Amino acid sequence: MKHSFLDKYSNLNSLVHKLNPRTKIISFFIFIIFVITTTQTDFIQFTLYATVILLIILLSKVPLSYIFKRACVIIPFVVLVAVFVPFMNETQDGFRIFWNVLIKSFLAILATIMLSSTTKFPDLLHGFELLKLPKILILILSFMYRYIFVLTDEAGRMERARSSRYFGGEYLRQAKIIGNIIGLLFIRAYERGERVYQSMAARGFDGEIITINKTRFSSRDVYFFAIFAGSLIVIKLLSCIVNRV
Amino acid sequence: MKKVIEIKNLSYAYPDGKTALENISLDIYEGESIGIVGPNGAGKTTLILHLNGILRGNCQLKILDMEMNGKNLKNIRSKVGLVFQNPEDQLFSPTVFEDVSFGPLNMRLPAEEVRKRTEEALAQVEMEGFENKSSHHLSEGEKKRVSIATVFSMKPKVVVLDEPTSNLDPKHRRELIDLLKKFKTTMIIVSHDLEAVLELCERTVLVNKGKIVKDGQTAEIMKNEKLMESNSLECPLSIKYRQNKN
Numbered sequence: 001m002k003h004s005f006l007d008k009y010s011n012l013n014s015l016v017h018k019l020n021p022r023t024k025i026i027s028f029f030i031f032i033i034f035v036i037t038t039t040q041t042d043f044i045q046f047t048l049y050a051t052v053i054l055l056i057i058l059l060s061k062v063p064l065s066y067i068f069k070r071a072c073v074i075i076p077f078v079v080l081v082a083v084f085v086p087f088m089n090e091t092q093d094g095f096r097i098f099w100n101v102l103i104k105s106f107l108a109i110l111a112t113i114m115l116s117s118t119t120k121f122p123d124l125l126h127g128f129e130l131l132k133l134p135k136i137l138i139l140i141l142s143f144m145y146r147y148i149f150v151l152t153d154e155a156g157r158m159e160r161a162r163s164s165r166y167f168g169g170e171y172l173r174q175a176k177i178i179g180n181i182i183g184l185l186f187i188r189a190y191e192r193g194e195r196v197y198q199s200m201a202a203r204g205f206d207g208e209i210i211t212i213n214k215t216r217f218s219s220r221d222v223y224f225f226a227i228f229a230g231s232l233i234v235i236k237l238l239s240c241i242v243n244r245v
Numbered sequence: 246m247k248k249v250i251e252i253k254n255l256s257y258a259y260p261d262g263k264t265a266l267e268n269i270s271l272d273i274y275e276g277e278s279i280g281i282v283g284p285n286g287a288g289k290t291t292l293i294l295h296l297n298g299i300l301r302g303n304c305q306l307k308i309l310d311m312e313m314n315g316k317n318l319k320n321i322r323s324k325v326g327l328v329f330q331n332p333e334d335q336l337f338s339p340t341v342f343e344d345v346s347f348g349p350l351n352m353r354l355p356a357e358e359v360r361k362r363t364e365e366a367l368a369q370v371e372m373e374g375f376e377n378k379s380s381h382h383l384s385e386g387e388k389k390r391v392s393i394a395t396v397f398s399m400k401p402k403v404v405v406l407d408e409p410t411s412n413l414d415p416k417h418r419r420e421l422i423d424l425l426k427k428f429k430t431t432m433i434i435v436s437h438d439l440e441a442v443l444e445l446c447e448r449t450v451l452v453n454k455g456k457i458v459k460d461g462q463t464a465e466i467m468k469n470e471k472l473m474e475s476n477s478l479e480c481p482l483s484i485k486y487r488q489n490k491n
């Protein structure tokens with residue numbers, strides 16, 4: 001089966017795509033920190049940050065519909081907060097908390113989507129590795145990326161086999177069977193892990209993870225980072241000044 | 246001729262007590278192409294897993310004059326390349342380059358040497374230019390070829406292939422067989438594809454219920470209808486056809 005999923009638009013050719021993964025990762029974290037440290041009522045600052053991220057989205061040539069569809073992943077969390085709003089002491093406070101969560105998670109998810117859709121996943125992992133993320137985490141993430149489609153296919157095959165012999169009704173029994181399928185999927189994944197380990201051992205793996213990855217920075221990275229970080233700092237400073245006054 | 250693998254009285258039982266291999270003795274010489282055939286559950290895969298120390302039975306096992314023990318294990322693994330049946334198990338890295346370079350990197354070779362070997366290995370299996378592809382974007386045939394490259398980059402003295410032609414369409418099967426014909430290293434092929442074994446291996450070992458039933462010339466064994474059928478196999482069609490013609 002063909003899957004594209006995580007890497008769908010990482011093959012486009014935009015300014016953002018060509019940046020070094022490390023530049024994008026660092027810019028991402030700076031953006032998140034600046035957004036999180038904004039007071040919830042500072043609407044102007046939020047608007048300016050939103051403009052920055054929207055500019056990047058436009059530069060990246062990733063389709064807007066794709067981005068906003070992926071952004072809907074924050075809806076369950078926002079709904080969860082909304083459910084607890086009536087339990088706040090004052091409704092004013094409640095709405096402010098809700099707005100706080102909504103705007104910050106929205107801006108953060110836009111930045112995350114930018115990072116993940118303009119960078120090929122293996123390159124993203126290399127970037128994190130060079131930024132000193134523990135190798136064991138990188139290994140786990142790379143296995144996840146490698147095998148998620150294999151597992152999806154496996155689950156798909158089991159589901160096909162089940163529905164081919166399903167003639168309607170008996171929902172409770174079907175639920176039990178689907179539970180069995182999920183358990184079986186886990187067992188198969190576990191056994192695959194054993195076989196992959198044998199494969200790794202057969203090629204000399206002894207516990208130490210060794211890689212040779214070096215991506216280079218170019219002037220494009222320097223300019224981008226200078227402008228990006230610069231604008232964020234200017235926005236933050238101006239807001240501080242305006243609020244003092 | 247030099248012996249690359251010496252097995253004397255290998256016995257192995259599964260953790261649940263069931264016997265998998267019984268008193269296997271086998272000598273493999275440099276440059277040979279050997280086919281290992283037998284019914285399902287005969288112990289073929291169990292046997293080859295002993296060749297690089299993944300399984301350890303009790304016996305005398307020598308690979309390239311090295312005893313199979315903890316000290317020699319790393320060295321043996323770099324000299325005996327095992328290609329597993331399912332490419333999904335053999336290819337576990339995000340990109341082809343990382344999979345093929347995994348072996349040489351574990352051998353602690355310098356970066357330049359690793360890159361060179363990766364390039365050479367991919368060229369040998371005719372997959373140049375695929376370095377940055379992800380394994381799940383490859384076809385079955387391409388995955389099989391990259392699986393072989395992952396082992397070739399270690400420059401092994403012995404290459405062991407478990408069911409190399411399984412799940413391949415006829416065209417890719419033919420390409421793989423032609424590719425394997427070009428290799429000059431000692432090769433051990435475990436396969437149900439008897440025609441492929443006939444084409445590639447001069448010597449065949451027939452295994453059944455954990456024992457070696459016959460060890461000899463491929464053509465001789467495969468012509469023997471009684472032997473083949475009493476071991477849940479059958480004579481390859483090409484031999485039957487030749488016999489009928491005569």
